[in-house]
Amino acid sequence: MESSEESGAPLRARLVDVGVELVLAEGTGALGLREIARRAGVSHGAPRRYFPTHQSLLSAIARRGFEDLAARFVLALAPLSHPREQVRALGLAYTGYALERRGMFELMFRHDLLDGTGREAAAAGPRLRESTRPLFDLLTALVSRCGAAEPAITAAALWANLHGVAQLWAWGSLPLALGDGPGPVDVERLVGAALDAHLPEGPQ
Structure with a gap:
């Protein structure tokens, strides 16, 4: 689970950062919500609090x-x-x-x-x-x-x-x-x- 230091805006930015790193290294096929959450070190449900849809997270990365x-x-x-x-x-x-x-x-x-x-x-x-x-x-x-x-x-x-x-x-x-x-x-x-x-x- 994510720590308190990784809540709110810092966690949102971290999720986008991880997505950017993933797409540059492995392409669009790697941009699953679970994989981004795993690499960010948070629970698989955490991205949903900041990005209600997969599209919204991909859009933030784009x-x-x-x-x-x-x-x-x-x-x-x-x-x-x-x-x-x-x-x-x-x-x-x-x-x-x-x-x-x-x-x-x-x-x-x-x-x-x-x-x-x-x-x-x-x-x-x-x-x-x-x-x-x-x-x-x-x-x-x-x-x-x-x-x-x-x-x-x-x-x-x-x-x-x-x-x-x-x-x-x-x-x-x-x-x-x-x-x-x-x-x-x-x-x-x-x-x-x-x-x-x-x-x-x-x-x-």
Whole structure:
């Protein structure tokens, strides 16, 4: 059973910490409530006091990933002022995160497993949407500054392209498909090609 020192907010944070460690080390399949409770050193029923559903705990874990990704976006954009360069920096930060933290990246976009609709209990923290939507809004704003006629649609298509690049590269499909090309291909070149495919030409 958990000690008194591990009650309340500290225990809630510990459960999320353990979940983050698990998903990074072993992937989404390891994120069972019992296993998280066991590794946190508490009874298997303890998580239910802070996360009434499995979805709410997974959402809290995923929120950590979105916070990490948002921090990376801030660092990537800080030295840049041109919108196209900023979109490229976001694309590289996004694909880089996907390849470095594959388990978390997979969880973050599994909304069939998460509660992204606002049904999460107040005790589980802010709604997942409040962590995810600002990142898409940032991309949309930058795409708009690049002169796209339909910024939200263009941003969504670009996001899907970048997500596909990250997944297919991680799975080995793109390196295999491009292995016989005329020259070396890496993720950075593919991000550049995605921007060329979706953003208007010329300086904005």
